[in-house]
Amino acid sequence: MSELSNQQPSADDAVVKSMQRWLERAVIGLNLCPFAKAVHVKNQVHYVVCRATEPADVLDVLREELLGLAQADPQVRDTTLLILPDAFREFVNFNDFLYSADKALRKLKLDGELQIASFHPQFQFADAEPDDIGNFTNRAPYPTLHLLREASIDKAVEAFPAAEQIYEKNIATLQRLGPEGWAALQVGPHIAPL
Template identity: 60%
Template sequence: MSTPDSLPADDAIVEATRRWLDRAVIGLNLCPFAKAVYVKEQVRYVVSHATTPEALLEELMNELQLLSDTDPEQVDTTLLIHPGVLTDFLDFNDFLDVADAALEDMELEGELQVASFHPDYQFADTDQNDISNYTNRAPYPTLHLLREDSIARATAAFPDAAAIFEKNIDTMEQLGHEGWDKLDVGPAR
């Protein structure tokens, strides 16, 4: 596990995340909804210095409230990047239940949701190095805070939103590990 002193500077963490978003998420069209908010600069990037799940939960709740209170034209979505905590994927995955409980406790269910990206992301019933896992692999553990209204508008505009997952798997299989590595977006195998 990285220690806070061994982590890159916040600017470098955000730059790596922006590169991943630009080259992988948008460049490979893994999320057809991402480009609009990215181009309009409505993505908020927050680097957490939390070193415990409890501290991360506090930051998550603050960011959820901030997103809820902010005009979507200013900030439509938030990437809470937390390189110093929950670096183990199983711990990270368990934390997602805590994140969902926070949404419920804050009465933000139905308004906001939390999606997840991790350098070691692994879908159930896949091998760790299966290329399909890379659709959700980011340079650092990241909680993606989204507005339900934005998701609803985006899916209404997209003819077959349910097919995105299958299309992403096909894209990743065509790209392969070598192609992913050439994107230089981390994490590498």
């Protein structure tokens, strides 16, 4: 595991920069998550690059980061992006791992306090074709576990009462944007035009 300053600073720095570009251009730029801008602007997003490749090793890092987020001052670290550039290249393996991730959250007795959201370059909704533009609502440059505070989600939902409509709005936004528009954002992953 490394956090920008350890084993591979230049490679890890490139990973973080790629994720920040995705956050700024896609998530915030397209307003896919109306809650992301505030934590980004306040530098409350903690980026962790995990170079582990084995699921058990990723789980160890995930546990550390869950505990770290739970103990951190929310004004300093409100959320964590655990980026896995070397693990779970195939979406099906990543998707299978999410069960273990949620189990780890429960074993740490942090369910109800924290949540884990997921992003993957090959993300695919169960009822969608692989090249469906709607899949891009959950696609990021690297497999990523987004660790969120329940209290922050609750505050955000209070400020944005139509939170249940975000998903549908995001699909419509990406359909208007299309594959070429997504590619123009240069945030990866890319798909061929339909």
